[in-house]
Amino acid sequence: MKNTVIVIMALVSFIACKKETRDQLKKAKQEVSNATKIISNAKEIQEESAKLKEVTPLTNEELKTWLPEKVADLSRTGFKVGKTGYMNVASIEGTYKAEDGRELRVEIMDGAGEIGSALMVGMGAANKMEVEEEDERKHLQTITKNGVKAKQTYYKKRDDTELQFIYSGRFMVIVRAKDTKPEKTWELVEKLNLESLTK
Template sequence: MKRNFILALFIFSVGSLAIACQRTERFLDRIEPPVKVINESQSRRDSGEVPVLNQEVPLREKVPISKEVLKTWLPETVGDYKRTQLISGHREDSGIVSVLADYQHQDSQELKVKVEILDGAGENGSILLKAAQERLKLDIEENKEGMETRVYLLDGLRVRESENKEQQFAEIEFVDQNRYLFQIKGFGISLSQLWEFSSKASFNQP
């Protein structure tokens, strides 16, 4: 009788152990092997599914460049043109950094160029820059009252150029580095001469 009891107890213990092993195996099946987890994580990172921590700061949240630095972008002489006036701080009340410069040809008082450079960083600067980018977004060719205007892509840069040949007035507008707005106006000169001025000043290389 005692032997039968021991035998039954042994059989029950073996059965319980087998069931426990099966449960453990099923639980382990649900746990991903470390190598597989690492490989899948690396794959998601490579595919761009993992959020990038160093995302570009929106322009409206950036601190504008100092006007002292921006002034250095306007050389004293550009070819035969000499800088006669330099103004900065005229948009400070709006929190916008901008500089203005007047240039005059050394041999002719009639030939003048006016340049404004505006930093689109900051709340209000980014609003003005966005408006400029909207103006430059679509290809345009028009002629209104003698003013010929063209908006197009030039060497990867969206450009607006205008010219009134009768009044000898020309203007160029573009945004550099998706941040800095350049507006260059020429008086008594042609559009091609204004582009030449811009090139010599290293504002843009068409």
């Protein structure tokens, strides 16, 4: 009987160790796979950045002309042009509000030119990584919507959504929507007419 108990305990211990080893191997494989993707993506991003370096960024006037007065039922309440935290990067930020209190903030940075293209290297690498994490406060995930790969964060208790993506390989876009679920936020993005930035 004593020998049987020892054998059973040894067997349980072996199975537990085997499962732990299997889990560690699986995690290690995933990390190697992610590292390989990062190296591959880095080369692609460097090439894209070199092309953007030769492109002339949009002017403040061109950005102001693009920024819509209304986005669906939200009216523009203000804007800042060329005031991004990144020096000498062509950028614009617009704020919008609806009568029911919903708010929208749209930030666009042009990745063209010497400084903008350097900024794109970091943002481009982050944008290409697949992530998902969720807790009681928020749900962050990488999604592709209408051909655009984005980091989507939904803040559950506040009912706010934040989207970060690169549009047309050049424009870094951050959209923050207050009291708005992800699907509705994407509907607002569609109404921004981003394609006119590339014309």
